[in-house]
Amino acid sequence: MAPANDQVYSSSIQTEGNTEKPTFRDGDKALDFLRTEAEVGEGEDIDEKKLVWKIDKMVVPLMFCCYLLQYLDKSLLNYAALPYGQISRLLRLCLGTVVACTAGCNSYGSLVATRFLLGMFESAISPSLILITSMWYKRDEQPKRVGLWYIGVGVASIIGALLSYGFQFYTGETFKSWQVLFLVVGLITVATGGVVIAFMPDNPMSARKLTHAERVAAVERLRENQTGVENKHFKPYQLLAAFKDPQTWLLAFITTAASIPNGAVGSFQSIIISGLGYSDKQTALMQIPGGVIAVASVLLATFSASKFNLRGGNIIIWSMIGGILGGSLLAFMPMSFYLGNILGPLTFRDEDAPNYTPTKITIVAVDSVAILATVVLLLYYRWMNKKRDNAMANVEHQRDVEFADLTDLENKEFRYKY
Numbered sequence: 001m002a003p004a005n006d007q008v009y010s011s012s013i014q015t016e017g018n019t020e021k022p023t024f025r026d027g028d029k030a031l032d033f034l035r036t037e038a039e040v041g042e043g044e045d046i047d048e049k050k051l052v053w054k055i056d057k058m059v060v061p062l063m064f065c066c067y068l069l070q071y072l073d074k075s076l077l078n079y080a081a082l083p084y085g086q087i088s089r090l091l092r093l094c095l096g097t098v099v100a101c102t103a104g105c106n107s108y109g110s111l112v113a114t115r116f117l118l119g120m121f122e123s124a125i126s127p128s129l130i131l132i133t134s135m136w137y138k139r140d141e142q143p144k145r146v147g148l149w150y151i152g153v154g155v156a157s158i159i160g161a162l163l164s165y166g167f168q169f170y171t172g173e174t175f176k177s178w179q180v181l182f183l184v185v186g187l188i189t190v191a192t193g194g195v196v197i198a199f200m201p202d203n204p205m206s207a208r209k210l211t212h213a214e215r216v217a218a219v220e221r222l223r224e225n226q227t228g229v230e231n232k233h234f235k236p237y238q239l240l241a242a243f244k245d246p247q248t249w250l251l252a253f254i255t256t257a258a259s260i261p262n263g264a265v266g267s268f269q270s271i272i273i274s275g276l277g278y279s280d281k282q283t284a285l286m287q288i289p290g291g292v293i294a295v296a297s298v299l300l301a302t303f304s305a306s307k308f309n310l311r312g313g314n315i316i317i318w319s320m321i322g323g324i325l326g327g328s329l330l331a332f333m334p335m336s337f338y339l340g341n342i343l344g345p346l347t348f349r350d351e352d353a354p355n356y357t358p359t360k361i362t363i364v365a366v367d368s369v370a371i372l373a374t375v376v377l378l379l380y381y382r383w384m385n386k387k388r389d390n391a392m393a394n395v396e397h398q399r400d401v402e403f404a405d406l407t408d409l410e411n412k413e414f415r416y417k418y
Contacts, residue, residue, distance in 0.1 A: 027400075027405050028230065028403035029205060030222070031228075031400055033219060034219060046213055051210075052141070056145075059132065060145060060148050063133070064152050065152075066149070066192070067152035067153070068153075070152070072160055072185060073118065076185055089200060132200075136204060138225060139224070139417055140417075141306065142306075150302070154293070154297075155295060157287060161284050164284040203229055204219050204222075227408075228405055229403070235405075246380065250373050250377045257370035258366075258367070261326075269287055270284070302315075310417065310418065314418075317375070320374070324364055326363075377418075384416060388413075
């Protein structure tokens, strides 16, 4: 295959004996590692299953803790709303500090400021965890691992509900119960940040808990991903290509549409339940089933994606259908009168009272449109794969192209999973 872009690598050839190797410019960090270090310990047999299990124990628990605390930190205001009186490693510390500082808020302005900082530091957590997952696992292994750390959403809901219930029994005079809640969770987050900095390996090439042969094997097994492992060179043309890529906008639109119902209901579920007439303590405990359902749903979706080797498009559609059913119940069932009070100060308009039907119909609409956008994305992937299969039918594989830091548009050997 001819070089896709001369900004990324040149077509010059280095000859070592009878082996020809293309010289990639600004290639993946794994490429330099394999060329300089792969010979050391060569011949040592590595059991891939044992290696993957070792990697699982090393990185998955830390990613789970990060995401659990990230979601708990973000949704903590939901539990406090009850009227009972490396970059991403570094960001975990900042996030915990901001959460702890929320305990000192005494006005709307100070709360808005801390929530702004919380959102800013939190924004890189999920992308970082996705990148970490991709640098350790094959594509068919990734959905299951994403599920294992993403269940932090449901577990955080359960823990948050229990914390909310427990702190309602606090009767001290120095602090209010919600202040203690923020302080405790914030300090736990800071401590976790320190643990992640100390124990999360930067990449497979430098993992201290792996032998040298295991590091080589951990990198070699990722060739089939066609995505590389790590590259810190900023390339403006790749950023521009991302903005020109239709899948970027489709994915952004799908994520935004799916997040609207989640942001509305998920962040204010305590107010929803309380509005149905339950006491503060009952409201706290009744949020636990939602967390259990979230854990089960995430595991079912991600393990199914892994078992059937799906990238997730079909799973997204089925998940959205569940959201549409829930939104329809909100919009059209008589019980909607009570649920209509949940978001009055934010997204529900006063003129739509008492049922707020337009807003609830919006929840159904955005999930429906997100399904259509997902279908379009799946068709785009299918079309691109077929086009590349035809174009590459008689083209030989270029050695080490997997680690050349090519984008999915440049690397014609890359195939989309859907």
